[in-house]
Amino acid sequence: MSAAIGQPRQFCALGGQQTVAAIERAVPVVHGGPGCANKIFSGLAFYNGFQGSGYAGGNAIASTNCREQEVVFGGEDRLRHVIDGALQVMDADLFVVLTGCTADLVGDDVPSVVAQYRERGVPIVHASTGGFKGTSAAGHELVVRAIVDQLLEPAPAVIPDLVNVWSVLPYQDTFWAGNLRAIRDLLGGLGLRANVLFGHGSGGVAAWKQIPAAAFNLVLSPWAGVEIARRLEERFGTPWLHHPVLPIGAVETSRFLRSVADFARLPSAAVESYIHEQEAYFYHFLDRAADFFLEMRWDLPSRFITIADAAYSLGISVFLVNELGLLPSRQFVTGDPPETSRPALEAQFAALAPGIRAEVSFLQDGGAIAQAIRTLPDLHSPLIIGSSWDRDLARELRGYHLSIALPVTNRLVLDRAYAGYAGGLRLIEDLYAAVLSTY
């Protein structure tokens, strides 16, 4: 394996700061070097669909900006000063202290500093997210785990229609805001109330405090969120459902909705009626686009390659194979998913549809990915669905390219969703816009 990462597609555990930024009225407090918060904001948020500062992200993030004196003598006092100031200056409902490499390597006792504030009734938690400790996806889980363990109390009663959703990761998925809204609406179609926890209208700390009251936790992702659901089961006894495929388009979304309905024991007539209505709309447009698909097929790509995190790589592969009847080339899963999650992912790629399998590589380094793609067979005009890093490669191979994964620098992304029925239509539009605009 290569010792280096070129064209990075994920960053370090401090990426959890963007998870905090996605919680309404929450403020990240970074205890790290002067550039940490900024580099993470730049890579995970701004140069990823140009997601901006929002309420208190970007340069508004409180930060200890550690210098030599904190590295040599420890930074606990400095952290106290910054927390004191943040409590006066920032109008927030939750503060999350995240440590960078300096604090974690120096060994500041951040848990006790933060616990002292919590004992005084301050809504504040801490997560140890030193950069060398892992990926941004791991950082996301560390932050969620910190809030679950340090802030939440068991609920007096279960709210029967409430479902906590653990799916795409805020900011790290360029389309998270739209996707979570789409998932919320889909669950709403079944009569469930989705607690999506991140993004506009998600309810902030009040919604987080409802987590223990949910009827169940829904993990809608190949692996991210599984540990969170396990932890919530351990602490609050909440059952959980794992649907590993991000549902894009009608086939997978209907399958997803039925698995939720089954798990939640919802009356089947109402569920089927909702699914029928959604499918009718979706296939109306596929039917209308059939002239295009069938007549212009001579120049449409016959093999697709995804270069994306596990959720997108698998979700898009399932969609393109089962909905549009395309055939996969090798798929590249980035983001360094945990070793334990890989056998299941490989099995899913091996059975995308009857008789249709895709080989999968787990790689993070853009140079290694490009080298592997150059040597693939059947590369006639490949469709490369990846990040902005892959544009030159697609051009070199006379193929087509769409940016859907971090970093996205050639698109401005607002609330576009690829999840759900409508999300499938959007992905088809975007893929073929990318193909057609090549000429």
Added chain:
Amino acid sequence: MSSINLKHSNLPVREERLGSVIGYHGTAAHLAAQSRAGTLRDRDRSFTQASSCASSCAICLLSLIQDAAVVNHAPVGCAGDFTAFNLVNRFGRFKRGMPPADTRLLSSDLREREAVFGGAERLEQTLREAHARFNPKAIFVTASCASAITGEDVDAVAAKAESDLGIPIAAVHCEGFRSKLWTTGFDAAYHAILRKIVKPPRVRKPERVNIVTFWGEDAFTDLFERLGLVPYPIVPFTTIEQLEGMAESAATVQMCSTLGTYLAAGLESAYGVPEVKAPPPYGLAGMDAWLRALGATLGKSAAVETLIADERAAVLPALDELRRELRGRTAYVAAGAVHGHSIAAVLRELGLTILGSSFWHHDAHFDRGDPAADSLTHLVENHGDMPVSVCNKQTYEVVRQLHSLKPDVFIVRHPGMAVWGGKLGIPTFLVEDEHFGLGYRGLLRYDRKIADALSNPAFFRHMARHTRLPYTRWWLDQEPAAFLEDEA
């Protein structure tokens, strides 16, 4: 007077060399006087928001050298800015008519095992990979907080790889925690270039002038041609071969001493390339002084006077008209030190009143300490006094001031700050191209930009109505300097 020593791989940080500060609240005249008297003391803040670090500034300059590679010896989070600089590179190549190409950046991806067992081997592997993948003419290794705290000898690894691979490999000491000034990263990058890349001059090219630049579009060729000179912009969008030859130029001139002080001073002290000591070329007075200093250095004074007269005559009628258009308008400026002085000079030239300013740091003097290059004093002498704050991008302080001052326009330089003017409903813009307002014709361009920003504030009105600030009412009623420690 020079604090530049190319024998050592490391260099003193800017606060030690230049008496730089990041905390001040007062006036331009007072700050300039304290700087000159040597009595300026920094004021720390107890509450701080995200700043930036030296590593970003170093990587920025070095990754824009078109045939070099940069290895960032750090956890992959420190590569968070790779995407940004790649876009700058692609954008700059497009503007220069070059085909698209990505930067040659690699992260050594330090993990927990390296934090425990050391990352020297990983760095060696990454250097070999960079060499094999990019076939670069040189490799720069940027050090990080993590590599420094774990005590790695980046210099030794670089030296060994240099002899193995046969190309210059330079360690760049831009560890984030070493300096409170992100601009120390510029100095660290130039230090590595001066030590490892620049060659002693074989000849002097009497017509060629180094210009220390960022990535702005060419603003010099036309002016320099009229003086019989050829501009030689360094460092972004050059090649290693071009950088090797920079000591053969007749002089080095800067458009921003915040950026260029170390390189200009280093070229003079190590290779005898004279540094043109002048205020920045913004505003009529600044451009006049800059050209005159250039002319005096190169024996072109007569040609410079003709150029000044011609350019002034060409722009003055339009300028007078535009000044009438902007009369009575007010502004707030927030930008890196010297470029902030430059923007302020342009605004004053156009007749705006500057209600306040935030400069991201302040250097009490530059590397060769010549008062002729003192841009703040130049600003005060030519354009009068004005309120000045120094903060390393402390959004809460800037918002606090904008909230009460309510300027007609907010002009920013540095990512992630413009939005805070917008949230307050203030027409705001950021000029990414630092040459946009440069020289005589730049005044006209800047004027048009301001007039445009003022003429349709629709977007800003919506923002003010629909966004909520993350600051407490309490804070918005405090003194802006409330969290600065007392003056010594």
